[in-house]
Amino acid sequence: MKVAFIYPGQGAQYAGMGKEMYEKYEEAREIFERADEALGFKISKLCFEGPEEELMKTENTQPAILTVSVAITKVLLKKGIRADVTAGLSLGEYSSLVLAEALEFEDAVKLVKKRGKYMQEVVPEGVGTMAAILGLPNEEVEEICRIASEFGVVEPANYNCPGQLVISGETKAVEKAVELAKERGAKKSVVLAVSAPFHSSMLKKAGELLAEELKKINIKTPKIPVISNVTANYVEKDEIKELLIKQVSHPVLWEQSVRKMIEDGVDIFIEIGPGKTLTSFVKKIDKKKNALNVEDEKSMLEALSVLGV
Known part of the structure; x- marks a missing residue:
């Protein structure tokens, strides 16, 4: 064992x-x-x-x-x-x-x-945040981050388990990624109550x-x-x-x-x-x-x- x-x-x-x-x-x-x-x-x-x-x-x-x-x-x-x-x-x-x-x-x-x-x-408070995206393949969330990155920094932060990826970055870009994930049928796509964009550049x-x-x-x-x-x-x-x-x-x-x-x-x-x-x-x-x-x-x-x- x-x-x-x-x-x-x-x-x-x-x-x-x-x-x-x-x-x-x-x-x-x-x-x-x-x-x-x-x-x-x-x-x-x-x-x-x-x-x-x-x-x-x-x-x-x-x-x-x-x-x-x-x-x-x-x-x-x-x-x-x-x-x-x-x-x-x-x-x-x-x-x-x-x-x-x-x-x-x-x-x-x-x-x-x-x-x-x-x-x-x-990172000053309010400048960055994180969001959890549930129910989409990792590749799709990564693509969403690439698209939303025209609004600022947004990157995959935590590959937790199948269908659960947390993203991190500038607030505006993260919010845009959340919106895109919802449009693509994510089970859940929500900005988290965190004080900083952990595990991002x-x-x-x-x-x-x-x-x-x-x-x-x-x-x-x-x-x-x-x-x-x-x-x-x-x-x-x-x-x-x-x-x-x-x-x-x-x-x-x-x-x-x-x-x-x-x-x-x-x-x-x-x-x-x-x-x-x-x-x-x-x-x-x-x-x-x-x-x-x-x-x-x-x-x-x-x-x-x-x-x-």
Whole structure:
């Protein structure tokens, strides 16, 4: 049985996440304490209590989700569950790198706080946005982006699962693409409530700022295979930094990454962290695959039962 640990990205957060694991498991508690110390403020309190508007700020959301994901991972590892391969959606890739011991947790949590800040600040609010297009083939959405690009930047941003592609760019161009998608019979075509055009070329500057931070970080050889969002393939130690820089302004090849893991024999996908978004994507990519999520004790016990632990 081949197991993949997969990690959610921004948007999965909610006040109360990780609290039960913190209270019940020493391994989880230690990670929250290390995060609080590394960041110099109580990210644990923000995860457990909110307020929601503070938790929703990108520079807080990113370290919060990373901390919850890593804390739960530590509990699973203690229970004897191991991953043969790992991947994370956008921000989730940092959790994968921590799991693979390519990145120290303290470095990762400080890095994603800055990553969130840069991603938020490089494009003034209102200038860019994102939209979800459901029910059209990827090729058709890519063509729509090419047509709408006469109104400004608009590009594919997240290849989530069959028939679900998120686009990103300048507000006017994204709105035009949404209109075109509706005309072409998209099941759903809607502008998202996000504060920036994530994973588009408009965030290239955020990648450059992140590059400066990455210069200070020591990357080690991953102890388990990690799949990159940018390439949907396994990463080598010497390309990790470059791919993390590119990831900010390049599309996330999530569907392709899951297909790569399936092709290489993964039987069970375990989504670790808040929410069930990736679990639903995996099921849409291949409904025969077993996809579980672990975000609290109840879901963990269900997963352990499926895994026969």
